Amino acid sequence: MATSRNDFHNKFKDGDIPSHVDFVEIFDNFVHRDDDKADFQMVETGTDNEHYITPALLKSIFQNSGILSGNCYSPYKQYEDDFTGTTIELEFSPVENSVKVFKNGQLLEENEDYQLNSETGIIIFSEGITSRNIEVNYWFKNINPTSDNSDSIFGKASIPYKENFSADTFNDDTITLKETPLKYSVKIYKNGQLLREGKDYSIAEDSAVITFSAPISGRNIEVDYWFQSSISLTDPELNTKYVDLTTKQSIAGNKTFTETIESKGFIKTGGASNQYLMADGSVSNSTSSDYDAGHSPFGIPLTGGYQKFSNGLILQWDYLINGSSNYTFPIAWPKRVGSIVLSTHRSSSGNKGFNHVFNVTGTSYNAIIDGSTGYMFAIGY
Numbered sequence: 459m460a461t462s463r464n465d466f467h468n469k470f471k472d473g474d475i476p477s478h479v480d481f482v483e484i485f486d487n488f489v490h491r492d493d494d495k496a497d498f499q500m501v502e503t504g505t506d507n508e509h510y511i512t513p514a515l516l517k518s519i520f521q522n523s524g525i526l527s528g529n530c531y532s533p534y535k536q537y538e539d540d541f542t543g544t545t546i547e548l549e550f551s552p553v554e555n556s557v558k559v560f561k562n563g564q565l566l567e568e569n570e571d572y573q574l575n576s577e578t579g580i581i582i583f584s585e586g587i588t589s590r591n592i593e594v595n596y597w598f599k600n601i602n603p604t605s606d607n608s609d610s611i612f613g614k615a616s617i618p619y620k621e622n623f624s625a626d627t628f629n630d631d632t633i634t635l636k637e638t639p640l641k642y643s644v645k646i647y648k649n650g651q652l653l654r655e656g657k658d659y660s661i662a663e664d665s666a667v668i669t670f671s672a673p674i675s676g677r678n679i680e681v682d683y684w685f686q687s688s689i690s691l692t693d694p695e696l697n698t699k700y701v702d703l704t705t706k707q708s709i710a711g712n713k714t715f716t717e718t719i720e721s722k723g724f725i726k727t728g729g730a731s732n733q734y735l736m737a738d739g740s741v742s743n744s745t746s747s748d749y750d751a752g753h754s755p756f757g758i759p760l761t762g763g764y765q766k767f768s769n770g771l772i773l774q775w776d777y778l779i780n781g782s783s784n785y786t787f788p789i790a791w792p793k794r795v796g797s798i799v800l801s802t803h804r805s806s807s808g809n810k811g812f813n814h815v816f817n818v819t820g821t822s823y824n825a826i827i828d829g830s831t832g833y834m835f836a837i838g839y
Contacts, residue, residue, distance in 0.1 A: 532600045533643040533684060535655065538592040548579035550598035557596040558645075561587065563652040593654065595645060621681045625649075629675035635666040637685035644683040648674065740768065762788045762834075770839045778832040784817070784824050785834070791820045795838035802829040 470476065476484070489510055496509035531553055538546055554576050559566045566572055573582045581594070619637060644661060646653045646668070653659055659670045668681070725731055726741050733741040762776030764787075774788050778800070787795075800813040812828035825834060 531597045533595070533597050533640060535642045536594045536596075537654075538594075540589050541592045542586075542588050542590075544583050544586050546581045546583075546592065546594065548581065548594060548596065550596075551579045552576055552596040552598055557581075557594065560593040560595075560652050561590050563591075563593075563654070565652070591654070593652065595642075618682070618684050620683075623679040623681075625676050625678045628677070628679055629673065631670045631673040633668040633670075633679070633681065635668065635681065635683070637683075638664060638666045639683035639685055643685075644668075644681065647680045647682075648677050650678075742768065764788045772838055774834075774836045774838075776834040778825055778827055778834055779830075781828075781830055782824075782826045784822055786822045787820075787836070791838045793839050794820065795823075795836055797838075798823060798834065798836040800825055800827055801833045801835075802827045803831040803833065804829045 494509050496506065496511050496515060500506045500509055534550060536546075536549055552574075557568070557574055557576075559568075559572055559581065561571075568574060571584055573584070574580075575582075621633075621635060623633065639661065641663065644655065646655075646659060648658075655661070657671065659668050661668055723731070726733070729741045762774070764772060764774040766772050770792075772789075772791065776785060776788060778785065795818060798815050798818065800815060802813060813826065813832065815823050815825050817824040823834075825832075
């Protein structure tokens with residue numbers, strides 16, 4: 459049994475010195491943020507009662523509730539029109555406390571009007587019923603929630619909702635709900651009387667529009683239903699507080715990451731998938747390898763090279779082996795060359811102003827140097 463805080467306080471009262479046993483007891487009563495943290499496997503096993511659950515794990519639990527329980531709860535409606543008898547067997551075993559039984563739209567009271575066996579799904583009425591329409595609304599455990607014809611919301615959350623339409627203002631034959639209801643979850647009451655789906659109204663699949671068989675006016679309408687949520691909690695702003703793996707989101711503000719961030723690729727807003735995002739926020743159509751040192755061999759003499767920068771600037775150099783000749787740049791300039799500088803490779807003085815270039819294009823140039831060999835350095839973009 460855990461020791462209360464007051465008992466711990468008394469161990470230090472009036473300058474008392476705690477014993478080794480006291481310290482052991484104190485530390486055993488603290489929760490360690492790492493050692494005592496639960497993981498998903500502990501929750502799935504469901505036998506550990508000594509670890510704590512973080513909000514992040516709780517969110518994951520909600521999202522994977524179907525996986526944890528081995529099934530998923532689904533709503534259902536069962537009709538027995540013009541029913542005569544004392545017993546109804548439900549198509550599925552209902553979830554406890556989920557059953558509502560209506561006779562001609564009037565809600566019946568469990569234990570007073572009927573008895574229910576949740577394990578067998580059998581309803582026994584206290585008195586015999588003759589020629590009445592019976593509707594049973596309930597939830598059941600869907601044992602195959604991932605099948606193509608399943609109506610469950612496997613691994614996702616459902617949220618109950620209620621919409622009211624006043625008799626003073628409502629006069630129409632349709633209602634558009636704020637959310638798309640989960641199939642079989644809708645219940646519509648007109649002045650407290652349950653309406654019959656398929657008879658008094660209809661809802662197209664995956665639609666939020668309710669169409670009544672005839673216009674309704676001067677009546678209070680209440681629509682109770684469940685809808686599938688894209689998040690796992692009822693907080694409507696949750697998807698603006700956390701980064702979701704599938705939802706499109708805008709992230710603002712300066713973010714500090716404590717670990718390495720890895721991604722297969724980034725596409726800047728307004729950019730394309732074949733562009734690369736540079737560190738300064740610009741984009742480039744060149745391959746990322748253009749910006750490493752692999753294209754910049756500084757093995758001079760006898761070789762040339764180039765270096766690209768993310769802002770588009772390019773440096774190029776070459777070793778000249780003829781005093782007067784036409785040379786090709788190591789790479790073509792995408793736009794233009796800005797400046798070319800020549801120097802002679804020699805151990806003595808030459809003619810001043812002799813080194814010069816002409817016929818400069820985006821791919822080549824003519825160089826005249828005061829010697830048999832020399833160097834070229836150019837800058838452009």
